[in-house]
Amino acid sequence: MTETPGAGEAEGTRTRGSIARRMLVAAAVWSAVVLLVAGWSLQAFYRAETDQQLDLANSDTLRTLANAVDSDDLGEPRFDDQKLPKDEKFGMTFSGRYWAFLDVDAQANVTRVRQSQSFFDERPELPAGSTAKAIAQPGETIQIDAIAPNDRLVRVGLQAVVLSGRELPLILYSGIDRTAADQAVGRFTLRLGIALAVLALGIVVGVVVLIRYGLRPLHEIQDKLGDVRAGRRDTLDGEYPGELSPLVKEINTLIVQNRKVVDRARTHVGNLAHALKTPLAVLKNEAKGTDRVSEIVRRQTEAMTNNVNHYLKRAQAAAQAEVLGARTEVKEPVEGIARMLERLHRGKGIAIDVDADAKAVFRGERGDFDELVGNLLENAAKWCKSRVNVTVTRSDDGLQVIVDDDGPGLPAGHRAKALERGKRLDESEPGTGLGLSIVTELADIYGGRLHLEDSPMGGLRARLELPAAPL
Amino acid sequence: MRVLVVEDDPDLGRQLTEALTQAGYAVDLAPDGEEGHFLGDTEPYDAAVLDLGLPKLDGVRVLEKWRNAGKDMPVLILTARDRWSEKVAGFDAGADDYLTKPFVTEELLARLRALMRRAAGHASAALECGDLRVDTRAARASVNGEPIKLTAHEYRVLSYMMHHQGRVVPRTELVEHIYDQDFDRDSNTIEVFVGRLRRKIGSNRILTERGLGYRLIDPKVEKIVE
Numbered sequence: 001m002t003e004t005p006g007a008g009e010a011e012g013t014r015t016r017g018s019i020a021r022r023m024l025v026a027a028a029v030w031s032a033v034v035l036l037v038a039g040w041s042l043q044a045f046y047r048a049e050t051d052q053q054l055d056l057a058n059s060d061t062l063r064t065l066a067n068a069v070d071s072d073d074l075g076e077p078r079f080d081d082q083k084l085p086k087d088e089k090f091g092m093t094f095s096g097r098y099w100a101f102l103d104v105d106a107q108a109n110v111t112r113v114r115q116s117q118s119f120f121d122e123r124p125e126l127p128a129g130s131t132a133k134a135i136a137q138p139g140e141t142i143q144i145d146a147i148a149p150n151d152r153l154v155r156v157g158l159q160a161v162v163l164s165g166r167e168l169p170l171i172l173y174s175g176i177d178r179t180a181a182d183q184a185v186g187r188f189t190l191r192l193g194i195a196l197a198v199l200a201l202g203i204v205v206g207v208v209v210l211i212r213y214g215l216r217p218l219h220e221i222q223d224k225l226g227d228v229r230a231g232r233r234d235t236l237d238g239e240y241p242g243e244l245s246p247l248v249k250e251i252n253t254l255i256v257q258n259r260k261v262v263d264r265a266r267t268h269v270g271n272l273a274h275a276l277k278t279p280l281a282v283l284k285n286e287a288k289g290t291d292r293v294s295e296i297v298r299r300q301t302e303a304m305t306n307n308v309n310h311y312l313k314r315a316q317a318a319a320q321a322e323v324l325g326a327r328t329e330v331k332e333p334v335e336g337i338a339r340m341l342e343r344l345h346r347g348k349g350i351a352i353d354v355d356a357d358a359k360a361v362f363r364g365e366r367g368d369f370d371e372l373v374g375n376l377l378e379n380a381a382k383w384c385k386s387r388v389n390v391t392v393t394r395s396d397d398g399l400q401v402i403v404d405d406d407g408p409g410l411p412a413g414h415r416a417k418a419l420e421r422g423k424r425l426d427e428s429e430p431g432t433g434l435g436l437s438i439v440t441e442l443a444d445i446y447g448g449r450l451h452l453e454d455s456p457m458g459g460l461r462a463r464l465e466l467p468a469a470p471l
Numbered sequence: 472m473r474v475l476v477v478e479d480d481p482d483l484g485r486q487l488t489e490a491l492t493q494a495g496y497a498v499d500l501a502p503d504g505e506e507g508h509f510l511g512d513t514e515p516y517d518a519a520v521l522d523l524g525l526p527k528l529d530g531v532r533v534l535e536k537w538r539n540a541g542k543d544m545p546v547l548i549l550t551a552r553d554r555w556s557e558k559v560a561g562f563d564a565g566a567d568d569y570l571t572k573p574f575v576t577e578e579l580l581a582r583l584r585a586l587m588r589r590a591a592g593h594a595s596a597a598l599e600c601g602d603l604r605v606d607t608r609a610a611r612a613s614v615n616g617e618p619i620k621l622t623a624h625e626y627r628v629l630s631y632m633m634h635h636q637g638r639v640v641p642r643t644e645l646v647e648h649i650y651d652q653d654f655d656r657d658s659n660t661i662e663v664f665v666g667r668l669r670r671k672i673g674s675n676r677i678l679t680e681r682g683l684g685y686r687l688i689d690p691k692v693e694k695i696v697e
Contacts, residue, residue, distance in 0.1 A: 270554070277551040281573030282482040285490070305573055309553070337555055340562035344569070347589050370555035 020211045027207040028200075035196045043189045050181045051155065055143050058157030061085055061174035062141060065099055069170060071163035077101065077170055079114065090116040094150045096177030100124045101170055108132040115173075122149040124173050126156070131171055134158040138169050145178070152177050217244050221251070227470075228255060266367070273312050280305050313371065313438050314445075327469035328366045330392050330399065331356040337374050338390060341381040350384055352377065356392040360399050363469035364446050375439045376403045376462045383407035384459060398448070399466040407459035415452040439464070472587060472630055473497040473648045475519040477507030477533065478549065479526055487520060490576035491583075495610035495626045497651045504528025511537050511544075515647045517634075518587050520579065522549045523561060531557075531564045538565035545586035547579070584608060591634040598633040601689035603672055605633045612672070619671050624649060628664045632677070632687040641684035 068083035079101070084090075089097040100115035102124070108131045113123060125147050134142045138160040148154030154175040162169045217240050227233040235252045239245075280301050287297035331354075338352040362369045373390075380388040384405035391402045410418060419440045436450070439462075443450050448466040455461035474496045478484040484500050491498045499514070501507035504525035511519055511533070519537075523530035534546055548561045551572040558569055568582050584607050588598075598605045602615040612619045612629055621629065627649040632640055642661050649664075650656050665685060669677055675690040 273551060273553065277572035278480045278483055282480070282486060284573050285483075285486045285576050301573070333556070333559075336559040336563070340559045343562050343567070346567075347585065366556065367554055370559075374555040374558075 020208075020215065023211050024204070024207055028204055031200055031203045035200050039192055039196045042192055043185070046188050047185050050178075050185055051143070054155040054176050054178060054181060055141075055157060057176055058143070058155065058174040059141055061097075061099055062157050062159045062172050065101065065172040065174065066159070066161055069101060069161065069163070069172075071165050073165065075163065075165035075167070077103070077114075077163060077166075085116075090118050092118055093120040094118060094152075096152075096154075096180075098124065098148065098154065098173070098175040100173035100175075102131065102173055104131055104135065104168055104171060106168065108135055110171075119149050124148070124156075124175065126158070126173075130156075130158060134160040134171055135169055138162050146175070148175050148177065152179050153182065154178055155181075217241050221248060225251070269312055273308065276308050277305075280308070310438070314441060326363065326365050328362040328364060328369045330360040330362055330369065330401075331358055333366065333370050334373055334377075334390055334392060334401075337370065337377050338388075341377055341388075345381050348386075350381055350386050350388060352381065352388040352390065354390045354392075356390070357394045360392045360394040361469040362399055363467040368442055368446070369466075372439055372442050372464060372466070373401060373403075375436065376401070376464065379403075379436065380405040380407070380460070380462070387457065389457065394468055397465075398468045401462075401464040401466065403462045403464075404455040404457045405459035406455075406457040409454065409459045410452060418452065419450065436462075472517040472627060472634065473499070473515070473651065474583065475499050475501065475507065475511050475514070475516045477501045477504065477511075477519065477525060477530070478522045479503060479524070480522075486576060487579070490580060491520075492623075494580050495607075495623060495630060497627060497649055497654075499651045499653075502526075504530065504533050508533045508536055510652065511542060512540055514652060515644070516544050517631075517648060518544055518583050518590070519546045520549065520583065521546055521566075523557060524551060531560050534561065534564040534566060543590075545583075545590045547582055547586060549574075581608075587634065598630075598636075600633060600636045600676070600687055601691050603633075603676060603689075605630055614672050621668075621671065624660075625664055625668055625671070628661070629668055629672070632685065636687040636689075639680050639683050639686045644684070 064083070064085045068080050068085075070078045070080065072078045085099055087097060089095040090099055095118045098116050098118050100113055100119070102110045103112035105111050110126075110131065115124060127144060127146055130142060130144050130146070134140075140159065142158040144156050144158065146154055146156045148156075155178045156173065156175045159172045160169040161172060220238075221236060221240070221244065224233060224236045224238075228235065235255055236248050240248050283297060284301045284305075287294040287301070334356050335354050338354050342350060342352050377388065377390065380403050384407045387406045389402075389404040391400075391404075393400050393402075419436050436452075440450050443464060443466065446467055448464065451463040451465075453461040453463055472495070474491050476484060476487045476491065476498060478487060478500070479502055481502070484502065488498045488500050496517075499510055499516075501510050505527040507519075507521065507525065508528055510516075521530050521534060525533070530548060534548070537546070545567045546565065547568045547570060548558075548566045549570050549572060550557055550561070553571045561569060567586050570579055570582065588607065598607065603612070604614075604616075605612045607630065610626055610630075612621055612626065628645060631645060631648050645661050646656050665677055665679075673690070676687060678686040678688055680686055
């Protein structure tokens with residue numbers, strides 16, 4: 001009951017990563033995978049397209065070569081030079097365009113060659129087995145990459161043709177230097193890489209913006225919950241996205257539930273007070289005799305009354321100090337209590353002046369504020385000659401309630417004692433003596449303080465510092 | 472003087488009734504808000520003790536209804552809950568004093584006496600009219616310092632007239648203020664009480680205003696002219 005843990009650190013929650021980071025990492029990994037696959041596919045597609053262009057050119061040349069060769073009666077190849085490919089590139093050394101006729105033996109080894117001048121002093125080189133492959137599928141074009149004259153990579157088309165009177169086929173060769181094409185593919189790949197990298201960056205930035213924007217309602221909820229705890233707001237109001245509104249609804253239900261629980265506790269406490277006090281009154285009045293039993297009953301009921309009062313007030317206060325978002329406008333209750341006490345002391349004729357800042361709002365329950373100010377005012381009204389002044393001001397630190405009276409005051413040495421529980425300095429004045437001590441304890445629960453000082457009006461000044469609710 | 476007690480706890484109600492009767496008041500006890508309101512509304516009381524937590528009609532509503540109907544007797548409220556807002560509501564409804572349960576009946580009697588005195592415009596606990604003196608605290612009367620033995624009803628008549636000295640008090644008003652509601656009223660008994668009082672305190676102190684009622688005077692100031 002005495003513990004009032006701060007609502008700041010809720011137990012059982014730890015920060016584990018962040019949604020923003022998770023989403024960012026997931027987005028980065030996923031887009032990297034997608035972009036890499038897309039980039040690789042595009043590059044492969046472009047390369048295949050380039051190969052196809054080269055292959056088409058080779059096929060043309062092979063068709064021309066096939067037209068230019070014939071066989072004589074002995075089965076020897078006979079070339080019609082007029083029909084050989086006309087392109088002048090075939091006559092220029094290492095021009096990049098090559099043709100050749102390859103004679104092969106039964107083991108598919110090249111035995112004799114007629115070739116274009118562009119080969120200069122070199123021979124067409126072919127990967128092992130490629131001629132055999134061409135021979136196995138006569139009439140079909142075999143497309144392969146090979147090292148060509150001048151150590152350049154060439155795209156080669158091979159086709160085996162069977163000439164009449166010859167047992168072994170003749171192999172036609174057409175080659176195109178693919179360096180230029182490969183460079184084009186390389187340039188394309190580079191540009192593609194840059195474009196995709198920019199795209200990736202764009203995606204990451206987009207995701208960051210998305211996360212910020214998407215998580216904004218969550219930050220809003222956090223801010224508003226802070227407001228609720230500080231008493232600036234009753235519930236989480238406003239509109240929220242469909243995904244969050246169930247959560248907000250639950251939180252609001254929880255807030256209302258919290259208030260209800262506190263209210264219920266207070267009602268129970270009040271009922272208990274009511275239920276105990278009437279029997280106590282009966283007992284007290286019944287034990288009027290001077291015999292031993294009456295005396296004991298009297299003394300014990302007095303003790304019970306004091307304890308009931310003390311602990312019920314504390315229980316009420318402790319329950320209320322923890323309620324979420326409690327705030328009490330100060331002006332109206334102070335004026336109500338002042339009005340009541342003036343009427344109560346009509347016989348004596350006192351005036352209670354109230355000067356309360358309209359902006360003064362107490363961060364706590366109405367019942368507790370009433371108890372705090374009521375006890376101070378009741379004391380002042382009891383002891384004053386005719387005047388009591390109440391001032392409530394608001395500063396940056398909190399609220400300050402000052403109650404001055406023009407009574408006899410209290411010597412400095414008695415002040416500490418007046419704040420102790422159950423102490424009554426003047427036993428002849430009616431009252432349980434709980435007034436000032438309950439004020440001290442209540443103020444304690446709320447983190448406030450009560451000071452007793454000399455009043456400029458001649459009597460006692462009670463200065464109460466309390467936490468203020470934000471405006 | 473006649474007092475209404477509205478209290479739902481039978482033990483406390485009985486205690487209050489006994490204590491008030493002993494102190495010389497005529498007392499009516501209402502066990503719930505409805506009956507309490509009805510009695511206070513229809514019978515003339517000099518004061519009421521009103522519990523706030525009542526069945527059927529709560530104390531603050533009862534008080535509001537009385538005040539709205541122009542009933543201005545002093546009302547002392549009893550609270551068990553001891554919440555300031557409840558007390559403020561009680562006073563705003565027109566209460567004059569409050570007591571928090573549990574309390575001792577002596578305290579209640581003292582508060583009631585003070586309330587009734589204040590309502591009648593008297594400052595001290597002892598009412599005086601010349602050398603006639605009524606101590607409302609002890610429910611005793613004396614003339615010139617000599618105590619007078621009075622029956623409960625005689626005391627009530629004298630006490631009521633002392634509270635309203637100098638004013639003509641009609642016989643019916645006296646009847647209403649000295650008997651509780653269960654008493655079989657007979658206004659002729661008033662004449663008997665007045666007659667006995669005159670014998671005990673001196674015949675020149677209570678004046679009969681024919682057709683109107685009685686008036687308590689200080690014979691040294693005002694002479695009876697028959």
